[in-house]
Amino acid sequence: MHMEQGNWIYLDHAAATPLDDRVREAMAPFETELFFNPSAPYAPAWDVRRAFEAARAGLAHAIGAKPAEVVITAGATESINLAFTAADARAGYGADGEVPDGDKAEPAAVHVVTTAIEHAAVLSCAAAFPHALVKVNKHGLVDPRDVRIAIRSDTRLVSIGLANNEIGTIQPLRAISEVVRQVRQERLSAGDATPLFLHSDASQCAGQVDVNTSTLGVDMLTLNAAKIYGPKQVGLLWAARGVPLRPIVHGGGQERGLRSGTENVAGAVGFARALQMAVESRKDEAKRLSALRDSLQRRLLKEFPDAVVSGHKKHRLPGLLHISFPGLDAERLVYLLEAQGVYVGTGAACAANKATHSHVLEAIGLEPEVADGSLRLSLGRLSTEKNTAYAGDLIAREVQGEYERLERNQTLMGSSNFWDTEPKPPKGLW
């Protein structure tokens, strides 16, 4: 990585990534001399427009799609919200997504299917519809047969994240897309015109997992620049031709009317560069990260045989290690590690996850006392063999210290379960 890394070690690449120097370089001209509004009428503004469209073409190329199918957004959350408009079919909407006068047509009967372990953005969007949450197994894996069962006659959208952002499990998206294709076929045979689309949020994936749209077999794909060493608040939604998207932000008609607002040219150019690099270096980087991750995992499991590693053993983001230390308080661990310059996460870093238990860990059946001691260690370009090993030492030392502290306290209490097993004293006793 091209970044000066002070005296700290970053193990939270799944929450945010630093801007790559090459991305910054690509963006720079559009933040300085080429600041023109791409819709302005003079030639230098056309250059800006061309750069923007070249970025769109680069993004499309990187995922094996056509430029006209890519909508550039202000991040994955917006992309996901836009994807869900494909479910919000209303009488009068054409397949071209044309909005009837006044946008007042009545919603048709509609149902969406997603999983119990999606990101808050997907779960919030699904909550606006009648919906089914497909369960996952203890490895966080979705069974395509369960998806088939969840699809009703009025289901119009299936949205399943390619890789989970907490435990890293990678879903069998290709097999799920096969299920979706079969349902479409059945509907077609029955003369039922109800559409069915498959969307996947792959925000955590580019750079570690193949995100080619044809390989995945999806109809819509969400990607995010901020997770792949690109600029913040830039994302894309790819939607295959014919998916009837509707704008959620109305105005000047940019992005073929699907996303109004003056284009973020520098952001798009940076995103394109970041995605290109992510895709090009994917195989090597995935190999490198999984080696680092596996060695960290081995080291911690050897020292703490009771620790629980979540996520699928094989189908997991190469750079992600979700590990739980039963009985410990992860928040304390975060602070202790941070004091020594090691930055780790505990789960999804988003506002909705503050002070709540993880719905992902609940879905895979992790006991609360195990879940509460969970660290999400996510490696990336800032990770080296040396700093990962060093971080492993520190984590082991602090975990050991916490267990010893716990034992001391329990001895003092005279019971290993003092606070848990004793009934609460009645209020007002003191």
Add this chain to the structure above:
Amino acid sequence: MHMEQGNWIYLDHAAATPLDDRVREAMAPFETELFFNPSAPYAPAWDVRRAFEAARAGLAHAIGAKPAEVVITAGATESINLAFTAADARAGYGADGEVPDGDKAEPAAVHVVTTAIEHAAVLSCAAAFPHALVKVNKHGLVDPRDVRIAIRSDTRLVSIGLANNEIGTIQPLRAISEVVRQVRQERLSAGDATPLFLHSDASQCAGQVDVNTSTLGVDMLTLNAAKIYGPKQVGLLWAARGVPLRPIVHGGGQERGLRSGTENVAGAVGFARALQMAVESRKDEAKRLSALRDSLQRRLLKEFPDAVVSGHKKHRLPGLLHISFPGLDAERLVYLLEAQGVYVGTGAACAANKATHSHVLEAIGLEPEVADGSLRLSLGRLSTEKNTAYAGDLIAREVQGEYERLERNQTLMGSSNFWDTEPKPPKGLW
């Protein structure tokens, strides 16, 4: 200005502004070492969170508002769309904007009022509701009495831009807010609980016009960083306490649930710095720009007495000159000027305005043959006495050249209206 300006002169500040070096400096740390997700649990991420909230406080302070009332968005278009959710009152929505389960409550009867000369974003949002478009006079001015007449018993939102982006006319917002206040009072007296809110898009204004929320008397205000030498795709919506906004982008629950998605910390910090500078330098800059603008206007009117200047003579953006040369083709002028390094606009630079006549010029009653020869010259920090005078010379020369060309053609044709008055020859004649 702190920008190297090559061999060109920029007269389109209303379409886009270059990033100020001081803004860039303020943003830099959050694009490099402080890249952390502000919701991450370790202390350096808290620093990022604090910087973000300090930026919010700075933005609020600059407009005389409270930080908790400011929602940071991905630009003015999004802010406007968010403001219009205040009109979309549904049974079950509380004044706190709390969203009932599934967001499926029925819309109440609702009507919105705006003007015929708003930006496409406002007009698109209004189009989703029954709405009235208040007319303007030939100077583009709204009469508050017309606003009063347009407000119906079910009107919940009035949205009127502070300054028009094409002709620069500044509306009597304070007087309009008084009308809104009176209607509220009447409703209250009649025991009618229908709310009424006043929103203003002031994207073109900060830095040239007072945008203090108390002075303006509005309930909601939209501002945009990209028009005030700040970063692209960053905006804010200020909404007074009690305005029942509803999210249009759902997810992680950032921005008090009103705008999900990982925060654009660098963008917010840059916006705050840009707004602070805009407000601080406003009086001097407005004076400087209006002097430059008036001198440019005098020079062109002196040479072309038939030219038409639009917008209110006094209540107009200091840096904006909308001038029409009857009979000329503005697009040709743009190209001729551009070839000599002078970049001018013809109207609003947004995708919806391509190849269409300006609804603003139509609303002020400009004849098509006058409207078609319109230039929007917008001055700003890149404008100096010298380069404005030089641009004035060039514009005068090219306009003169175009009139001469026109006259030559007309002489050749033997009629001053040859192409307009002769019936079209039948097809296939040649």
